[in-house]
Amino acid sequence: MTATRETRAPAPVPSAEPGGGTSKPKRRESQGFWARLRRDHPVLLLALPGIAVVIVFQYVALGGNVIAFQDYQPYLGIGRSLWVGFENFTILFSGDPEFLNALRNTLYITLLQTIFVFPAPIILALLLNSLVSNKVKQAVQSVLYLPHFLSWVIVVAVFQQMLGGAGMINNFLRSHGWDTVDIIGNPDAFYALITSQVIWKDTGWATILFLAVLSQIDRSLYEASAMDGATRMRQIWHVTLPGMKPIIVLLLILKLGDSLSVGFEQLLLQQQAVGRGVSEVLDTYVYNNGVIGGAWGVSAAVGLVKGLVGLVLVLVANKIAHILGEEGVYRA
Amino acid sequence: MSTTTAPRRRKAGSGTLIDGVPRPGRVETVVKAIVLTIVCGLVILPFVGIISTSLAPAEQVNTAGGFVLLPEGIDFTAYRSILTGGVVTRALLISAGVTAVGTVLSLSLTAMLGWALSRRQTVGNRQLLLLVLVSLLFNPGIIPSYLVVQQLGMLDSLWAIIVPTSVSAFNVIVVRAFFVGLPQEVMDSARIDGAGEWKLFWYMGLPLARPVLAVVGLFYGVGYWNAFFNAMLYLSDSALWPLQLVLRTYVVDGTQLGAQDLGAEMSLPPQTTIQMAILVISIVPILIVYPFLQRHFAKGMLTGAVKG
Numbered sequence: 249m250t251a252t253r254e255t256r257a258p259a260p261v262p263s264a265e266p267g268g269g270t271s272k273p274k275r276r277e278s279q280g281f282w283a284r285l286r287r288d289h290p291v292l293l294l295a296l297p298g299i300a301v302v303i304v305f306q307y308v309a310l311g312g313n314v315i316a317f318q319d320y321q322p323y324l325g326i327g328r329s330l331w332v333g334f335e336n337f338t339i340l341f342s343g344d345p346e347f348l349n350a351l352r353n354t355l356y357i358t359l360l361q362t363i364f365v366f367p368a369p370i371i372l373a374l375l376l377n378s379l380v381s382n383k384v385k386q387a388v389q390s391v392l393y394l395p396h397f398l399s400w401v402i403v404v405a406v407f408q409q410m411l412g413g414a415g416m417i418n419n420f421l422r423s424h425g426w427d428t429v430d431i432i433g434n435p436d437a438f439y440a441l442i443t444s445q446v447i448w449k450d451t452g453w454a455t456i457l458f459l460a461v462l463s464q465i466d467r468s469l470y471e472a473s474a475m476d477g478a479t480r481m482r483q484i485w486h487v488t489l490p491g492m493k494p495i496i497v498l499l500l501i502l503k504l505g506d507s508l509s510v511g512f513e514q515l516l517l518q519q520q521a522v523g524r525g526v527s528e529v530l531d532t533y534v535y536n537n538g539v540i541g542g543a544w545g546v547s548a549a550v551g552l553v554k555g556l557v558g559l560v561l562v563l564v565a566n567k568i569a570h571i572l573g574e575e576g577v578y579r580a
Numbered sequence: 581m582s583t584t585t586a587p588r589r590r591k592a593g594s595g596t597l598i599d600g601v602p603r604p605g606r607v608e609t610v611v612k613a614i615v616l617t618i619v620c621g622l623v624i625l626p627f628v629g630i631i632s633t634s635l636a637p638a639e640q641v642n643t644a645g646g647f648v649l650l651p652e653g654i655d656f657t658a659y660r661s662i663l664t665g666g667v668v669t670r671a672l673l674i675s676a677g678v679t680a681v682g683t684v685l686s687l688s689l690t691a692m693l694g695w696a697l698s699r700r701q702t703v704g705n706r707q708l709l710l711l712v713l714v715s716l717l718f719n720p721g722i723i724p725s726y727l728v729v730q731q732l733g734m735l736d737s738l739w740a741i742i743v744p745t746s747v748s749a750f751n752v753i754v755v756r757a758f759f760v761g762l763p764q765e766v767m768d769s770a771r772i773d774g775a776g777e778w779k780l781f782w783y784m785g786l787p788l789a790r791p792v793l794a795v796v797g798l799f800y801g802v803g804y805w806n807a808f809f810n811a812m813l814y815l816s817d818s819a820l821w822p823l824q825l826v827l828r829t830y831v832v833d834g835t836q837l838g839a840q841d842l843g844a845e846m847s848l849p850p851q852t853t854i855q856m857a858i859l860v861i862s863i864v865p866i867l868i869v870y871p872f873l874q875r876h877f878a879k880g881m882l883t884g885a886v887k888g
Contacts, residue, residue, distance in 0.1 A: 281703065288702040290777035291695075295708060298693030301747040305728060306715040312724030326727070372619075375612060380598060384616075390874060391620045397866050399806030401824045405831045405859055406626045409633075414646025414852065416629050422645065448622065470600025480602050509719075513809050517832055531722065538723045539813065551721030559718060 316549040322542075336549035347550065349525070350533035357529060358507040360439055365446050366503065369454035370496065374484060376455060377462045392452025400513040403449050407441070408432050433521040442514060457499075458492060465491040497574045505562035508554045530554050627863070634658055634856035641850045658849045658857035666842035668826055668858055674738065675805060675823040676865075682742040682804035687797050689747050691789065694755030695781050709756075716749045722813070729814055740814035741807050741822070748803075751796045758792040759785060791876045798873045805865060823862050831855045 279287070316336055318329040340347050372392070379385045395403065410416050411431040418428040431437045469487045478486065512531040519527045524536070530550055538547025569576035596603045604612070629649050633641060635658075636651035662668040696702065697709050720728075725744065734740040762785070770784050786793070808824040815821060821829075829835050837854055848854065 284703045288699075291699045291702045292704070294692040294777070294781065295696035298689040298696075298747050298752065299708060299711065301689060301743070302712060302715050302749065304732075305725065305744045305747075306720060306749075307711075309720035309724045309728045310718070312727045313721060315723070315727070322730075375615065378601075378604065379612070380604065388616055388620060390871075391623050393874070394867075394870065395623060397802050397806075397870065398863065399808055399824055401806075401808050401827045401832060402859065402862060405827060405855075406630065408832065409630060409647060409856070409859075410626055416626075416647045416649065419644055419647045452623070467600050471597065472600075474597055474600055474602060480604065480608075483601060516809070517828060520833060534722050535813075539726060544723060548721065548723045551723055555718050555721060562717075 313548060313552045313555075315545055316552045318545050320544040320548070322544065332545070336545045337553070339546055340549060340553075346528070346537070347533060350528045350530050353526065354508055354510055354529040357439065357442070357510045360443050361446065361510065362500075362503065364443050365451075366500070368447050368451045370458055370492070372451055373455040373458035373462060374488065377459060377488075378480070389452070389455070392455070394452070395449045396453035398449070400449075400517060403445055404514065404517045407445055407448075411441070435522055435526045438518075438522050438526045442511060442518070445514060446511065457495065461492055461495045462488065494575050497569050497572075498576065501562060501565040501569060501576060504565045505558045507561065508558055630856050630859050630863075634853055634860050636853065638849045638853065641853050646852050655849070658853040659861075661842050661848055662854060662857055662861070664842075667821075667830075667837070668823075668842065668861075670819070671821050671823045671826040672861060674820065675862075678738055678741060678807070678822055679801055679804040679865075682746065683797055683801040685742065686746045686748070686751075686800040686804075687793060690751050690755055690796060690800075691786060691793060692781070693747065694752050695759055695785050697752065697756045698759035699777075700760075712749050712752055716753075726813060735814055736817045736820065738815075738820060741810045742804070745803060745807070745810065748800070751799060755789065755792055755796060758789055762788060794873050795876045798869060801869065802866060823858075827858060827862055831858055 285292070312326070315326060315329065317331060317333060318326070319332045319335075320326070320329045376385055376388060379388075398406075408415065411429075412418070413428070413430070413432070415432075421428050431441060465488065469491075470483055473483050473487055508530055510529055510531075512529070512535075515527045515529055516532050516535065519532065524532075528536070531554075534547040534551050534554075537543045537550075541547075566576040629647055632651045633646075633648045635654050635656070636648040637653050637655045638657070640652050641648055663672075693712070697705065697712065699705065729735060729740050729744060734743065767780060767784060770780055775783065806824060807822065808828065811822050811825050812828075815825070818825075830837050834855075836851060837848075839848055842848070842854075
């Protein structure tokens with residue numbers, strides 16, 4: 249309980265409260281828990297409301313996952329619903345076709361995102377970083393950050409207006425007498441569509457982190473490599489990319505943890521147009537089957553498995569990163 | 581290429597070093613300019629089109645079969661029809677209210693918690709910090725979250741889209757990192773002058789933290805303005821719908837908006853024009869605050885990313 253970290257101030261001034269009762273402010277270590285609580289209560293009161301929200305909506309909510317082991321009936325509540333052990337899980341893993349479809353789509357979309365979405369900001373950051381003019385760099389960044397702040401509803405609407413039947417592209421094709429293309433609501437084009445939406449929305453924003461990392465690479469490494477006759481491309485390969493490696497590894501690990509949660513709002517919004525066959529992922533399955541369909545227990549089981557798998561993936565990936573000599577997300 | 585190292589013509593040759601990197605050649609510069617123009621165009625063009633369509637006169641929109649890139653005139657009928665009462669006006673007011681109340685609440689809770697967590701000598705500081713950090717690692721899931729909101733009796737209340745998302749652990753960490761980085765001597769001297777914890781927070785912490793609070797406030801504000809899924813999950817009463825749900829219904833799903841929905845006693849412009857006008861009013865607030873807060877992005881994000 250005692251705070252042993254005392255690196256900052258060698259002789260910390262004990263908070264001198266105007267009407268504080270403790271009159272022995274000399275040595276902190278000797279004070280008992282209650283005395284310290286009394287001294288620190290203003291700080292703790294400041295923390296209280298925020299902590300309460302975190303506890304209720306994170307930790308208490310987490311406890312709600314027990315309904316994965318129940319035949320949950322909303323009118324009975326958690327207290328009186330029947331416990332069914334692992335039945336909900338057996339239903340899923342004995343091959344529920346809708347669940348398997350959702351799982352397959354989820355993994356496929358994650359794969360697509362890792363291949364196409366993940367590298368995009370790295371490439372863009374390298375491009376921005378190579379600009380000589382800071383003004384141009386700033387201007388381009390201002391434009392490219394913007395879509396990040398739009399909701400998925402807006403992004404999906406914008407894409408519909410561009411690519412839909414009466415959209416900009418089809419209007420252009422029609423006015424030139426060419427055939428129109430059907431992109432929105434076309435299952436064959438769906439994955440390309442959602443991938444480009446993610447790229448459009450977040451690539452610019454994701455460059456912030458990479459640009460920050462790039463700005464911290466030691467200049468003398470570039471000078472030294474230039475002395476050795478390195479061209480710009482070789483400098484990127486031998487200096488820039490190695491400098492970015494730790495952050496790339498870190499983001500890949502975090503991405504892995506999220507690999508079972510892809511584009512929830514984005515997909516839900518477009519389900520009506522394209523059908524659940526291609527657009528159902530685990531999150532939409534939980535929503536459609538649980539909240540809408542009333543299969544609470546089974547859906548909660550999916551959510552629980554999803555959360556656990558994500559956690560395990562992060563832990564494993566972090567371990568692998570350590571074995572490969574990288575920092576990873578944290579060190580245990 | 582040129583190995584001359586004449587220092588007087590620094591900007592001339594393509595072999596000159598800038599910060600250790602050879603100066604880009606002409607071809608490279610042209611290629612980059614083209615690529616960046618296309619990339620920026622892909623972001624800007626849709627907005628131009630949407631704004632133009634929302635302002636274009638009805639005849640032009642009808643002949644074009646929908647989308648217009650350059651309006652032949654400016655016509656505010658669509659805006660008048662959605663902003664003079666009715667579904668969209670109500671949704672706009674609800675979104676604005678939720679955003680204002682939510683942002684103030686979130687910022688207060690986050691600043692207070694961030695400050696408290698930055699006081700390392702406090703009892704239980706490490707435990708509280710751990711509690712917040714661990715909550716970053718997992719997400720309770722849709723159904724358990726729904727059950728909590730239901731148990732608290734917040735279904736079909738606007739609090740349901742404010743309270744559960746009012747504290748973001750990530751933002752708390754960002755704010756805490758900022759407070760930890762403040763010069764401790766200033767704090768100590770204020771304390772010697774007799775300032776208690778609350779005074780210290782109010783008169784020292786908060787004013788100094790203005791840049792980071794601006795960024796965090798923007799994140800919260802945008803979050804509330806954009807809240808879609810929680811609204812859909814928790815608000816079944818369409819009288820409480822925020823703008824995003826109206827957008828989903830009438831723009832994404834393409835449900836027709838009639839005169840009775842809009843409360844407008846006029847002949848309505850084409851649906852596309854109305855839809856684009858709704859889209860514009862949902863984007864405009866973001867466009868308005870964006871330039872003011874943009875300069876703080878990099879600073880605010882970095883404190884979070886590096887230390888969080």
